[in-house]
Amino acid sequence: MNYKKIFGELPRNWTVGTLDQYAEVIDPHPSHRAPSEVSDGYPFLGIGDLDYYGNATFDKARHVGLEIIEEHEHNYKITETSIGYAKMGNTIGKVVSFPSRQGKTRFAVSPALSVINPNDQINPYYLRAVVESNAFWGQVNGKITGSTRPSIGIQQLRKILIPLPPEAIQERIGEIWKAIYDKISVNTNINDNLQQQAAALFANFYDHAETEVGFTEIIQILGGGTPKTGESSYWNGNVPFFTPKDVGLPYTLSTEKTITEEGLAHCNSRLYPVNTVFVTARGTVGKVGLPGVPMAMNQSCYALVGKETHQLLVYFYTLKAVDRLKHKASGAVFDAITTRDFESEIIMKLSDEDAQGFLDVAEPIYQAVLSNSIENLRLAALRDSLLPKLMSGEIDVFDIQL
Missing domain, CATH: 3.90.220.20 (DNA methylase specificity domains)
Incomplete structure (x- = not known):
């Protein structure tokens, strides 16, 4: 494939390789079958357990047994820089952030996801920015097969082209991506906490109605x-x-x-x-x-x-x-x-008095939730418009102030 049709004219000191040159792309579910659910086990993260921004959450996840967890941990090797990529169904192309394993619950992941683990030839946050880019999706979209259940094969995914700038530029693009991602994550966590407070307050009033x-x-x-x-x-x-x-x-x-x-x-x-x-x-x-x-x-x-x-x-x-x-x-x-x-x-x-007591707290909470959601949408738009220009060399990464 002619990389210029995908990325345009890249700077001279940039190279282009395939995804599997810069990362281990893992697909431990050749059967594409989800494991059996158990009532008391460990979280099994599926596409339905992602928030609006692609962060995997444990809140409503199914549960599986320890043998599945151990198998997944051995196969997937998920770390804090691992990237999940939805490879089938209506969410194909969705990029997933996994919860940190540091002191957190052990978990397994859906057969609808492949895991991309960057190697030492590429900055992991730069690779995440590339995987989220339109240039990456455009290549994936051209390799999708199946109409009723679209999917991309693991071998096809491994051969997606990746532009590779010098290390300093990778690091700077990664820093910009992470700064935007971290701000979105902070807003998302604040919103989650605010909504939990409102839900707990409503439940208290509701139980006494x-x-x-x-x-x-x-x-x-x-x-x-x-x-x-x-x-x-x-x-x-x-x-x-x-x-x-x-x-x-x-x-x-x-x-x-x-x-x-x-x-x-x-x-x-x-x-x-x-x-x-x-x-x-x-x-x-x-x-x-x-x-x-x-x-x-x-x-x-x-x-x-x-x-x-x-x-x-x-x-x-x-x-x-x-x-x-x-x-x-x-x-x-x-x-x-x-x-x-x-x-x-x-x-x-709720009684009129309790309803007003709830609204006195809930109205400013949901105004803040909406404001944070609007800021996240603006940040996502900034990321999606800025990063392609940085990754093509159109804008000098060192001119961007965080």
């Missing part, structure tokens, strides 16, 4: 719709179009698809404001999130709006209701939520 009400007595259920897909004037506009793929933690700020004002006028969705509660009803069922900017929504979701009930209370009441619906479906396939499901739900309504 004495008034039972029907869910739909205080919360209105609204729907969405999709403009005609064949009408080009309806699509690729400035209106975010929320689908189950777009659920954030908790805020969604950008969506995979967008529609135009004309498209919005020709579908069954309103333009829902910030803090409307979105619930995925089909496909990926039972995810609950909040739009961080006004957006439309497709028919696979519900929009929940309070009837004189604050939207943050609607959010937490909805989490309670959806959790109950999931428990009711235990042992059965939880493949859809209907309006009747919500109509049959009973929740405990």
Whole structure:
């Protein structure tokens, strides 16, 4: 493959090699079968255990036995500089950061992931920046096979081309990438902590509530719709179009698809404001999130709006209701939520005094969460626009001030 078609004209003292020259690319799951789950074991990190920014978390991971853990630790050799790369399914190309093993829980990883362990010929943070780049993805995308379950073979992944600048430039690009990544991680951890505080406070008030009400007595259920897909004037506009793929933690700020004002006028969705509660009803069922900017929504979701009930209370009441619906479906396939499901739900309504006490704390918390989420989106955009120019030599890395 002609590297100039991928990277353009590189500086003279840069070289180009394949990924397997600079890293061990490991695929310890030739069968692509996930191990059996156990009730009391160790976390098994899958694609569903990644946050919005690709960090793997233990919160809702399945659990596996010690023999699986030992096998994975032997095969994967995960360290703090290891890079996870999703190699199959709808998340192919997702780049994963693993939790540190230093004093932390032992864990195994999904067969949907390959692990890339940099060697001493390349700066590990520079390699991470390359693996996240559009140039890397463009090569992967050209090697994907399969339509119903797309994937890239491990041998194909190993032969992806990597531009290699002198060591000092690698180190500087790695420093810039890590500075941005660390700031995103700090904001993400702050948001996680803030949300845990709000959830604990709500649970305390909820457990002491004495008034039972029907869910739909205080919360209105609204729907969405999709403009005609064949009408080009309806699509690729400035209106975010929320689908189950777009659920954030908790805020969604950008969506995979967008529609135009004309498209919005020709579908069954309103333009829902910030803090409307979105619930995925089909496909990926039972995810609950909040739009961080006004957006439309497709028919696979519900929009929940309070009837004189604050939207943050609607959010937490909805989490309670959806959790109950999931428990009711235990042992059965939880493949859809209907309006009747919500109509049959009973929740405990906080007293006016407790509701105000909760909101006095929760409102500034979620304003901070939204602000941090917006900053993370800006940082990610800066990373995605700046790093390609640094890696091509278009911008001098030593002109960048962190």
